Amino acid sequence: MIVQYGAGGGVDTVIRAACGVLERILGSRFVVINMPGAVGSLASAEVFRRPADGYTLLGAGDYSKSHRVLGLSTTVPWKDWQYYKLAGSIPAWSVRYDSPYKTIADVVEDALARPGKVRVSTSGIGGAWHEATLIGLGPTGAEFTYVPYSGGAEAALAGLRGDVEVIASGVHEVVQFLRADQLRTLAVFSQRPIEVPGVRQPLRTLAESLPGVAVGGLDYPMVLGFKRDVDPSILKKLEVALQDAVADPDFTRVLHERVIFPDFLSGAEADREAAYYESLTAWTFWEHQLPGVRVDPSALGIPRPENFEQWWPPTGYRPAIP
Template sequence: MSTRILLAAALGLATAPAFAQAPAWPDRPIRIVVPYGPGGGVDSFTRPVAAQLQAQLGQSVVVDNRAGAGGTIGVLNAARAPADGYTLLSGGVHQPMAEALYPQRGYRIDADFVPVAITAVVPNVLVVNPASGLTDLRTLMDRARATPDSLTYCSSGSGTSQHIIAEMFLRETGLRMLHVPYRGTAPAMNDLLAGVCPMMFDGMGTSAPQIQGQRLRPIALTVSRRSALFPDIPTMSEAGGPAIDAGTWYALWAPAGIPVPILARLRAEVRAALASPAVQRVWQQQGAEPSSVGEDRLETYVREETSRWSGLVTSLGLRAE
């Protein structure tokens, strides 16, 4: 046997273990951190994608709810995880909003994470309990103007998107209402349905089933155009209020530094999951639409949204409580 053949054989034996030690991703369960409690908008738009990814990848995809401090506890947990594709963060517009509210949060959403996909886009909607007597936006505004601070609105917590959008509305109208913050969307929604609080500026993802079941009355969308899935609900300006364009988008992120091949595979798998009939059916039920942001613009989009919402939160003078 020639020296060349022996050398090739030796090199082959030497490199074989190296290939064996580099298993294809994924070879173990994947964790998706949801920085809010179960039953809220982020949770509702995470679980269908997680279930579909699990079916596609043949590995468990576990949703890990880690609520607290306006979502910053869960985001920090994900930021500290290894950038190996086995920990993802599910969130949305709420994360750019938190940048100004929590200056000591320990991470930057646009620097410590890389976006995988915008998973859904939904309008926010002002909803009221039917027993409140608030039949339309003009009635609501007239009552608030006649008796300042007599009306209350609930939210999933101070500094959340529901709170910030409500304060946008109050600034534009000059009205005064009392804010009642809860620890998550689910308890706020329970009290809204029970009539404990009369109204909420909610994401369509959690309000859509209640609207369809006629347990909540939609007053106006806080976006610039009507929803194709709920065409009878007017925009805020159409209903006689200010022109507000504040919707909600949801997204998946991975810790910065994730290997490029794994990120590419992740994006392809999430893209397939979002196109699946199972996920599209749930999105339609929740009033969600696909995002128009291409993968080449994801990072730019997150930076722009972070700048936009940080400026707005600062101008409103809001503080995390």
């Protein structure tokens, strides 16, 4: 199992928990290797270059949905990979408990007054938490300086040290610091406030924290991936095993402690979600002129999100799992 991000982050935690349960279900031993870098594309490339023999899997976030538009890969999420969604997490903005920022409106006001001076740590330029910021706060016109780290855990520690003013992460990557009153969450990018056991402070939504800016629930998936040309019987065997693993008490306990939500998808359902998420990400990055975006989504045949329903399924699409 080759994991796209560093040890201790959300993706790594969920993947390792799943592997522990799968070892029991399948009677096979998993060797987990962390290979962070280039928004997860180094790990994806390593898995993709290996034989499609069913022995090497990818532990990933977001279906590797940003790689094509960033020019980091030519593989198509729904066409070259078979993903299995295990869980989803919720993005959040947090600060040190002693930060002068009391609300997310304070951060936006400061960033508007001092463009580019507010530093925000992320799991990488073009990563999930960077994207959440563009979607949620892009309409404000505020400009931030994004500081990339090898994963969400490292990004959270950077904020705790004071290397940056704001942490853009998932709730799961800061929850232990929230419980210890070392960090405060300014806003969660969800439709409803979140209640977290052991956290005294309320986790308000972005809309509550910044009136006039509305964002729907943003679910950032944690997934396993096989090369799509792996034998269909192997793809099916993993699907059946994962259905049991995601419902296993040992797995759900880890998710509950980290404020991550189980959500299993496979086959055609996972293909569709992978395609939609790539559409949303690619066009968000292109329209925000994200540094590093090298390829026009239209040149890749990626539909705009508003046209996705008419486009899916694309001509010639076939599910990989029987």
